Amino acid sequence: MNNLLSDLRIVEFSAFVAAPLGGMTMAQFGAEVIRIDPLKGGIDHNRWPVTGDGASLYWAGLNKAKKSVALALDKPEGRELAKAIATAPGAGGGIVLTNLPPLPGLDYASLKTARGDVILLRLIGNRDGSAAVDYTVNAASGFPLVTGRQKEEGGSNPVNHVLPAWDIATGLYLTTALLAAERHRGRTGEGQEVVAALSDVMLATVGHLGYIGDVQVNGTSRPALGNDLYGSFGRDFPTADGRRVMVIALTPRQWRALGRATGLADELAAIGARLGVDLDTEAGRFAARNAIAAVVGPWCAARTLAEIEAAFAGSGVLWGPFQDFAALVNHDPRCSTANPLFAQIDQPGIGRYLAPGLPLDFSAAPRQPTGPAPLLGQHTDEVLSGVLGLGSAEIGRLHDLGIAAGPAG
Amino acid sequence: MNNLLSDLRIVEFSAFVAAPLGGMTMAQFGAEVIRIDPLKGGIDHNRWPVTGDGASLYWAGLNKAKKSVALALDKPEGRELAKAIATAPGAGGGIVLTNLPPLPGLDYASLKTARGDVILLRLIGNRDGSAAVDYTVNAASGFPLVTGRQKEEGGSNPVNHVLPAWDIATGLYLTTALLAAERHRGRTGEGQEVVAALSDVMLATVGHLGYIGDVQVNGTSRPALGNDLYGSFGRDFPTADGRRVMVIALTPRQWRALGRATGLADELAAIGARLGVDLDTEAGRFAARNAIAAVVGPWCAARTLAEIEAAFAGSGVLWGPFQDFAALVNHDPRCSTANPLFAQIDQPGIGRYLAPGLPLDFSAAPRQPTGPAPLLGQHTDEVLSGVLGLGSAEIGRLHDLGIAAGPAG
Numbered sequence: 145m146n147n148l149l150s151d152l153r154i155v156e157f158s159a160f161v162a163a164p165l166g167g168m169t170m171a172q173f174g175a176e177v178i179r180i181d182p183l184k185g186g187i188d189h190n191r192w193p194v195t196g197d198g199a200s201l202y203w204a205g206l207n208k209a210k211k212s213v214a215l216a217l218d219k220p221e222g223r224e225l226a227k228a229i230a231t232a233p234g235a236g237g238g239i240v241l242t243n244l245p246p247l248p249g250l251d252y253a254s255l256k257t258a259r260g261d262v263i264l265l266r267l268i269g270n271r272d273g274s275a276a277v278d279y280t281v282n283a284a285s286g287f288p289l290v291t292g293r294q295k296e297e298g299g300s301n302p303v304n305h306v307l308p309a310w311d312i313a314t315g316l317y318l319t320t321a322l323l324a325a326e327r328h329r330g331r332t333g334e335g336q337e338v339v340a341a342l343s344d345v346m347l348a349t350v351g352h353l354g355y356i357g358d359v360q361v362n363g364t365s366r367p368a369l370g371n372d373l374y375g376s377f378g379r380d381f382p383t384a385d386g387r388r389v390m391v392i393a394l395t396p397r398q399w400r401a402l403g404r405a406t407g408l409a410d411e412l413a414a415i416g417a418r419l420g421v422d423l424d425t426e427a428g429r430f431a432a433r434n435a436i437a438a439v440v441g442p443w444c445a446a447r448t449l450a451e452i453e454a455a456f457a458g459s460g461v462l463w464g465p466f467q468d469f470a471a472l473v474n475h476d477p478r479c480s481t482a483n484p485l486f487a488q489i490d491q492p493g494i495g496r497y498l499a500p501g502l503p504l505d506f507s508a509a510p511r512q513p514t515g516p517a518p519l520l521g522q523h524t525d526e527v528l529s530g531v532l533g534l535g536s537a538e539i540g541r542l543h544d545l546g547i548a549a550g551p552a553g
Numbered sequence: 554m555n556n557l558l559s560d561l562r563i564v565e566f567s568a569f570v571a572a573p574l575g576g577m578t579m580a581q582f583g584a585e586v587i588r589i590d591p592l593k594g595g596i597d598h599n600r601w602p603v604t605g606d607g608a609s610l611y612w613a614g615l616n617k618a619k620k621s622v623a624l625a626l627d628k629p630e631g632r633e634l635a636k637a638i639a640t641a642p643g644a645g646g647g648i649v650l651t652n653l654p655p656l657p658g659l660d661y662a663s664l665k666t667a668r669g670d671v672i673l674l675r676l677i678g679n680r681d682g683s684a685a686v687d688y689t690v691n692a693a694s695g696f697p698l699v700t701g702r703q704k705e706e707g708g709s710n711p712v713n714h715v716l717p718a719w720d721i722a723t724g725l726y727l728t729t730a731l732l733a734a735e736r737h738r739g740r741t742g743e744g745q746e747v748v749a750a751l752s753d754v755m756l757a758t759v760g761h762l763g764y765i766g767d768v769q770v771n772g773t774s775r776p777a778l779g780n781d782l783y784g785s786f787g788r789d790f791p792t793a794d795g796r797r798v799m800v801i802a803l804t805p806r807q808w809r810a811l812g813r814a815t816g817l818a819d820e821l822a823a824i825g826a827r828l829g830v831d832l833d834t835e836a837g838r839f840a841a842r843n844a845i846a847a848v849v850g851p852w853c854a855a856r857t858l859a860e861i862e863a864a865f866a867g868s869g870v871l872w873g874p875f876q877d878f879a880a881l882v883n884h885d886p887r888c889s890t891a892n893p894l895f896a897q898i899d900q901p902g903i904g905r906y907l908a909p910g911l912p913l914d915f916s917a918a919p920r921q922p923t924g925p926a927p928l929l930g931q932h933t934d935e936v937l938s939g940v941l942g943l944g945s946a947e948i949g950r951l952h953d954l955g956i957a958a959g960p961a962g
Contacts, residue, residue, distance in 0.1 A: 148733045163759065173733055177944025183678040185585040187804050190835065198836075201770065208761075246868075252916075271892060279787055280873030282883065283799045287576030288780075289877045292712045293699055299709075300795060302789060302875045307694075309718035312758060314912075321913045323732035324557045324582055329919060336917035343887055344894050344912035349721060351895075351909035352574065352617075354610030355878050356888065358602040360906040361610065366602060366876035367570060371697075371713040375601025379687055380711060388711060391694040424587030426599065427607075464689030466711045469696045469764050469774035476693065478752055479765065483680060485753050485762075495785050497769040498761035503753035504730045507661075508737060508745035532924045 145211060145501050146509035150174035153237040153531075154229040156210070157250070160276070161189040161268050161308050162342065163243035164206040165315030170322065171209040171511030172502035172514060175236075178527055180226050182218065183549045185520050199493045208489075208499060213528075216327045217344035221547050223249045225532070232531050238335065243267035244425040252337040258502070261335035263325045265318055271341040278308040281346045285310075286365070287356065301368055314345045326521065329410040345506065377429035379437050380466065381444035389452060396424050401460035402440070411439045449450040469530060487513030515530040519551035554618060554910050555918035559583035561735065562940075564639040565619070566659070568597040569750065570717050572652035574724030574878070579731065580618040581911035582960035584645075587620045587936055591627065591633050592958045597943040614928040617898075617908060622937075623930030623958040630956050632658045636938070641940050646762060647744065652676035659744040664827045670744035672734045674727055680750040689716040690755045695764065695774070700708075702779040710777055717797050723754045756826040770906050786838035788846050789875065790853035798861060800849060802873040805833050810869035811849070820848050882896065884908070894923030928960035 156167040164179070171177040177527070181189070191202045191401050213229065216222035230240045240260045243266075246252075255262045259495040261481030269276030282288060282304060284541060291297030321338045329335055350356055358365050371380040372388070376400070378392035393399040412423070415435045421428040429436065443496050444452060449465055456463055489499040501514035528534045528548060541550035557822045561584040565576040573588075575701060580586040587892040590598070595683030600611045622638065625631035636658050637875045639649045652675075655661075678685030692715060730747045738744055759765055767774050782800070786808070787801035802808035812818030821832065824844045827886050830837040838845065852862060856876055865872055888907070892898060898908040910923035937957060939944045951957035 145600070147736055148874050160822075168761070169729065181743060186752060192839070193763040194784075194836075195766075195770055201766035205761040205763045205766065207624045265764075270887065271894075275871055276873070277801065277803065277871060279782060279799050279801055280871065282886075283789075283797075283873045284877045284881060285878065286878035286881045287714075288875055289713050293709070299696065300702070300707065302780065303712055304789070304799075305696075305714050305716065305718070306700050306783075306948050307696050307714065307718055307758070308762075309714070309716055309721070312718070312722050313725060316722060316729060317913060319729040320725060320732065321915070323729060325915065325917075327736060328557055334917050336915055338916070339914045340912060344892070344909075347888055347892070347894060348718070348909040348912040349882065350878070350888075351907065352577070352614040353570075354602040354614045356882050357604075357610035357614065357900075357903065359882040361904050362602070362603055371711065373688060374715075375603075375609075377728065380713070382694075388692075390688050392686065392688055392715075394686065412667065419962075426601070427603075430601070431812045441592075441816065453857040460684075462684055464685070464690065466692045466697055467695065469695035469759070470768050473765050474757065477856060478679065478693075479756055479759075483753070483756070485680075485756060491766075494766065495770055497766050500753075500757040503749060503757040505748045506730070506734065506745055508734075508743050508749070511838070539616050 145172050145174060145512045147174040148506060148509045151236040152176070152239065153234065153293060154239045154322070155180060156243055157240070157242040157355070157501045159186040159244060161206065161311035162314040163235065163241055163318065164188070165312060165320035166322070167210060167241050167503065168206055169319045176211065178213055178214055178229060178523070179370070180213045180217070180229065181520060183214050183216055183546070189520065195494055201494065203282055204491050205516040209515040211523035211527060212518035212520055213473065213524045215524070216547045217247055218438055219547060223247055225528070225547070227255065227258055229531050230528060231262055232254055238262045241265045241318065241328065242321065243359055248332060256335065259328055261333055263329060263335045263351055264320070264341070265313060265338045266339070267318060267340050267342065269341065270343045276343050278311045278342070279304065283312050283344050284343070285346045285350055285351060289366045290366055294368045296351050297370065297462060300369070310346050312341055313349065314342055315342060317345060323412055338499050367401035372433060375430050376426035377433055377436055381441050383444055383452060384446055385448040387449040389444060389467040390447065390464050391444070392464065394426070394431060394465060396464065397460060398424065398462045399429065403513045405461045406440065406443050407457050408443060412436065413489065415439070484511055489514065491516045518544050521549045522551045524548050524550050554583060554921045554923050555582050555915055555917060556583040557918045560645040561585070561648065561652055562587065562643065563648045563731070564589060566649070566651040566653050568595045568653060568684040570615065570720035571723040572650055572727065573698060574721060575727035575731070576650050577615055577617055577620060578724065578728045578911065585620065586618070587622055587638060587640065588616060589622045589624055589626070589933070592623050592931060592955070599927065611691060611901065613900050613903055618924040619927060620932035620936060621927035621929055622933045624933070625854045625956045626656055628956060632656055634941070634956065636667055637666065638936060638940050640664055641669055646670045648735065649672045650731065665744065670732070670738055670742055672738060672744045673746045674724060674731055674734070675748050676727060676748065677748060677750050682731050683848065685752050687720045687751070687881055688713065690719050690752050693752070693799040694755045695760055698836050699775055701777060701778045703777045706779065708777060708779070712818045719751055719755050721762060722758065723749060723751055766807060783841060785835035786842055788842065788844055790850050792853055792858045794856060794857040797875045798853060798858065800874050803835070803871065806869060807871045808832065809840065814868035814870045815849065815864050817848055817852060820871055821845060824848070846883070887934065893920055898923065898925045901928050930958045931960045933957050933959050
């Protein structure tokens with residue numbers, strides 16, 4: 145966390161990955177991010193991974209450093225309170241982030257009536273309003289059909305990604321959009337509605353990476369290549385001790401380093417002459433990738449990971465070992481408090497564990513450790529009092545009527 | 554494109570995906586983004602996919618709407634010009650984005666000497682300065698080992714993602730960081746250096762999604778599940794006509810819709826009683842996923858994609874077909890100029906094809922079609938003249954000395 149955006153207040157009506165990540169990113173910049181959920185929590189409140197007690201590590205991870213307000217959003221009075229919080233005065237307020245279908249009174253027109261300069265950032269599935277989630281967008285993207293090996297080589301496409309990459313990209317498009325819209329408001333006084341469609345993020349990315357042009361201009365598209373890098377040299381190899389390493393030569397410098405560090409420079413150079421390709425080019429290395437792998441593979445297979453690490457240390461070779469989540473967490477020094485990205489936090493209902501903050505270091509805004517995620521409703525009273533100015537008798541009435549709830553339920 | 558940030562000038566020294574995507578995103582907001590490359594282009598200038606003539610569709614895709622300046626960055630005079638462009642006066646100037654090792658005179662201290670409020674956004678591999686790219690960061694992330702099927706089920710992990718997801722997320726963290734730093738500068742007059750490590754973006758994401766907590770709190774981590782959704786119901790099924798569909802029931806509403814639309818509600822409900830799980834919960838549907846698939850699979854297998862589409866239309870079922878890049882481009886109406894995300898552009902050296910702009914719609918800033926990527930050096934003279942105020946004799950001298958180059962070389 146830092147305090148670069150501590151004058152902003154964002155009200156979030158959200159679930160799942162993209163919108164919560166967007167809000168949490170703002171919270172990591174010090175913004176006051178108020179996530180408003182139904183009394184029993186949003187539809188992602190129990191999402192996996194969970195602890196043995198059913199507490200969601202996922203929810204805790206994507207809502208760190210936010211405030212949580214629980215209101216009866218199924219009742220008009222609950223929605224009126226939510227709207228009042230979302231449109232409360234203040235130069236940094238009046239910013240709403242959502243991926244949920246708009247509730248009555250919480251659409252852009254209604255919010256704008258309450259606060260003329262409101263900014264509403266709205267994530268939808270498809271542009272036509274139909275539903276889409278990372279899984280369906282990914283299926284349509286073309287990527288699962290070129291992930292893993294080709295069928296003839298024992299693969300079984302489609303292969304879905306496990307990282308919800310479209311959601312993550314979309315969450316960060318939303319933070320970019322939020323700051324662009326807030327900048328515009330600061331200069332002109334004008335709010336606006338910003339709409340992002342998850343499928344448009346996929347379509348834009350497929351185009352940006354050249355795959356639309358490949359089909360339209362070349363009439364082709366790239367095949368599944370297993371773990372090979374497309375258009376240059378990169379492949380995974382087994383080691384003598386049962387690990388796997390990714391070895392890459394994107395640049396001529398990395399290519400020469402690979403020859404030097406392995407002592408295989410002459411054998412590798414001979415490939416170019418034999419196959420008639422220029423191995424100093426990416427296209428040449430890609431064309432010769434099987435021959436290169438036939439030289440590099442036995443070298444890796446004859447060595448343990450530690451031996452490979454020693455041989456490549458300081459060599460300029462671009463490489464890295466594969467590891468599972470347990471090895472990443474338990475043995476990779478980057479995943480520890482030695483990395484200022486991380487803090488040990490006490491997460492209520494879960495326990496003490498390692499929590500990442502913002503993966504950005506600002507020289508003019510010192511890093512502070514991230515706070516934990518709130519308990520559901522933890523800040524209901526604080527926000528009703530601090531943002532709306534309600535007194536304790538009124539807040540008590542809202543609890544009694546089942547309009548507002550604190551963390552006890 | 555829109556004009557929300559048209560008063561900003563960003564100077565980019567970059568290659569590959571993350572930093573170019575960051576700069577292009579700013580260009581899509583109307584910012585003047587000047588990519589400065591060596592005379593013969595950056596190390597990504599010929600990256601695949603390429604056309605039959607070797608023109609990079611990838612480069613064209615990630616540099617749309619930028620200006621291109623070609624300078625001899627290996628010579629002091631070329632670097633001085635680059636520095637002068639990067640630190641030229643103007644409220645919206647003095648913003649530099651790079652993922653390349655700093656050249657002499659282009660590090661933060663030197664830039665700051667030339668312009669006290671400069672903002673430098675610097676992407677590095679690992680925090681300790683060692684190299685890392687999407688492929689190595691992904692290998693370390695844990696995700697490739699849970700992508701695809703488990704070994705016992707015919708899978709062969711690790712499986713690399715094909716989408717450079719870490720690069721894409723990082724590019725969008727950089728745009729968020731840029732706007733946060735520029736906002737701070739606008740309020741305080743203070744510039745700063747912002748550093749993002751690609752591996753930190755990975756580590757933060759693994760933590761945000763709950764996988765660090767899973768290892769530290771639960772002592773476990775999720776297995777490879779093929780294309781199954783983790784923690785609820787979602788799986789891919791073959792259709793009668795050789796296609797595959799992803800069918801998902803994240804929410805109780807989607808679960809009930811699936812039963813209704815397939816006419817299998819009773820059979821699905823029976824699973825809950827038989828297995829003793831509550832299918833109205835995500836955990837229950839996940840536990841019963843094989844039994845659910847045994848009911849839904851034959852239904853899909855007995856129908857063509859068109860029949861499934863007809864049965865699910867308007868039903869509330871969350872689903873989608875898998876398609877390859879060619880089908881996406883040639884047959885998906887979302888990937889056409891019917892979608893305002895896209896424009897047909899004439900890309901010099903490549904031809905006419907469909908180019909996406911910004912996947913965000915701003916009500917206060919009308920969308921304009923994206924411009925094409927520049928030719929290498931296309932704006933060298935324009936920038937030397939317009940930004941630095943050099944006369945044509947001086948610009949001619951720089952060309953003659955091999956310090957500056959236009960698109961002809």
